Amino acid sequence: MKLTSSALLALSISSLTAMANAEEFIATQLKSGASAQSETKGFVEEQTLGGTTRNWYANELKRRSDRFTYNDHGTRETTPRRINWVQGSILDYKSGFTEGTIGFSTQVAAYNAIALDRDVKDIAGPNNRTLTRSNGDAVGQWSKLGLANISARISNTTLTAGRQNFSSPTIDVIGNRALPSSFQGVALHSEEFNNLSFDAGSFDRVSPRTEQSLSKFRSEYGATGVETDRASVAGLNYQPFKNLKTTLYATHVEDFWNQYYFGAVHDIGDNAVLGLNTNLNYYKTLDTGSKALGNINNDAYSLAFALTHQAHTLSLSFQQIVGDEYFDYLHETNGIYLANSLLSDFNGPNEKSLQLAYSINMAQYGIPGLKFNAYHARGWDIDGTNYKGTAYDVKNMNGETHYEYSVGTSYAVQSGPLKATAIRASYTTHRASKNQSDGNINEFRLVTTIPFNIL
Template sequence: MYKSSLALAVAVGVLAQQAGAAGFVEDSKLSLSSRTFYYENDSHAASTTQNNQRETAEVLKLDYKSGFTQGTIGVGIDAQYIYGLHLDGGAGHHPATGNSFWPSDSDGTAQNDLQRGDANVKFRLSKTELHVGGALAPQLPILLANDSRAMPQNFDGGIITSKEINDLTVTAGQLEHSTGRASTNSTALSVAGATKASNQFRFAGADYKLTKDLTLQYYFANLDDFYTQNFFGLIHVLPLGEDQSFKTDLRYFDSRSDGKNSSDTAGYAFNNNGGYAKHAGEVDNKTWSSMFTYQLGGHSVLVGYQSVSDDGGFVLLNQGSVTKNGKSAAQGGISEDNGGTSFYLFTDATVNSFIRAGENSKFAQYSYDFARLGVPGLKASINYIKGDDIKGTGPALGEHFSEWERDARIDYVVQTGYLKGFGTTLRTGSYHVSDTVGNGTTRSADQTRLIFNYTYNFL
């Protein structure tokens, strides 16, 4: 597994020299999180295993976050250790390849257990922080680290965040490697379908709170030799009286090819999410999304519309085709699911994504907070997404296809007693597509996830 050796060396030095420094210890936090995850996926595929995936895993995550040493520049360290145990779901229910839940051994069976650890050094000057090293999990419009499986996705590199100006948050950085949600090994960064990778994902952006109810966003990102991306966002919350509000959320992405992706260099092609592309393998996309949410007491109703441009699909970081030993499948490459970042669109649903060329999606969601009925900690939601006008490929070129997904979710967190903080989540998703030939290789699927979470804070 790739390590930022310099960052770790500095971290050890910091711990040795500053362990007794005021602030470093006093503000430290140490927690142990437990996640038990049952994952069931029926992709209606020809393969028996792919058609009936059922797996359970237990993951323990130890997080240490120090405070900062005193002085003009404060220094600290964040460290993380993860241990996972595969509890099995029955013989023949673990896909040897293409598994987004748990890594496989060389014989195609699930690894019995796994472990991984990483750390980053952090520096603080006034209201500006710099984190350098591993165990980074950015939550930004141009990059959302994925935490939708048993293990979290992490990155290594450097991220700086500044809040020197009131109501303005500026973020910038460069990331070099990722450890996926079903992996113990890191790879450089890539896009779906590519077999080559880049170790330079640079980004910068800002969130500006123009008023207490209006936030404006702009971010720029560049994955070297693959794509550049501009993001514009607007979030406005309009109070309508006691316990009522109307929220407007507008998002726009403009993505273009960069370097070797635009020159048709072997290994750098983007598969456009298995859909149509005006220029095969190239990134060329504009996606806009609008969401409107009305909240009244415990009730919340969201409706929205999303449009993906005709020339190609929406692009995001995805290392799924990059092997952990740098070889292709034909050369004996060992593949783990290093890919699959989340993305900042409502259509990042339980099963599917709705981001192929030409796709226009309508969506709606209803959610309720049962605290209004005297059951704090209990929340539930249902949502529906319908995508139309997906541009066909191959023999179906010129035709259009559709897909839809229906999801439900219920969450409960114990509020008092010995089990205070113990959380349970049940998610189900049912996805259907009108055609699997003219619409890439995507198949209809049904999915269930049952998750138990608990975090114990030592400090």
């Protein structure tokens, strides 16, 4: 008997529910005691000024016959290697909230980037790593307002308008470059209940990681470059039991899609002896409006299990896409919470993937802050031959496969003037069949992030 994806999803939800039923139910009620707004100390009294500086280095090498294509002062050239080295800095000012029933605050953050490697062939632009001019030259230094917003708060509910950070399973700040993205619009966050919170947002522009100007939204995998003026999202986070957290969100991207998300995380056991973490993510995507990306009817889910014994964690993740197009999300966002979203997203049409990962926390062995990790992931059954539209380049994908493995380490300084400074290094290899879109590449990254406080 063939187990369908719907049946597997239902079985996963049932398993989580069964585990949760053995625990004590948490009744939802208004938070008792003082609210966040009633405890504010004032606009000036709680102001902060600080930020981070990040040194971001990536060295990529295409393998087999794959090549990067770049613009060298009007001539199209190819190269197997791409090197990007950027210093990104953020100076972030946050005021406190004014006192009273309704409190007001503001946030302004200046973003600055310096290209440390400016060789045209090295950076192989344009890309989303080093900002380049139209002739291929690097922009040596540039700045912008990454954040600029005003917030109003009543009790434990805050409304924010302007350029801001926002986090949800479908629209989320992405911070894997020298500078992060941000969004322009209006957002609401409410925590009036003990185990239930709400979020909503509507945004008309994104501030990209490696651009000075604001941009309209476009999809990550669409091949036609169409854009949209608005993306809106609403959802809730609910914790019915001590060890079970659930998330439900709905997102409307004008003329692209309606996307629905359900997530559940359950923990059981004691990590000092043996703990089990179960993580379920599910997305349903349907076309809407003028269907600028054509017909879309897509299901995507992942189910991950992680066993932890003291310093050691071993995890296994299965992921599947059900649909003849990519599982897609908005460019310059981290709107993909699927477990196997790695260097590759493993999100091809009808793709199945499996990941095995291991990590060790060296704090158990007397070196707090030091961690090592490794994973191997494989994707198969990628098939876009039944795709009827033109927005995605998938019709030549017929039984495509690929795999990826990575080793990495990170260290966070535990004390002293550089406390919380994080250093992360990783080496990743990806290999693919002829028509799988991510191709054949090796990448080494070294990222150092140093936080600082002025006020």
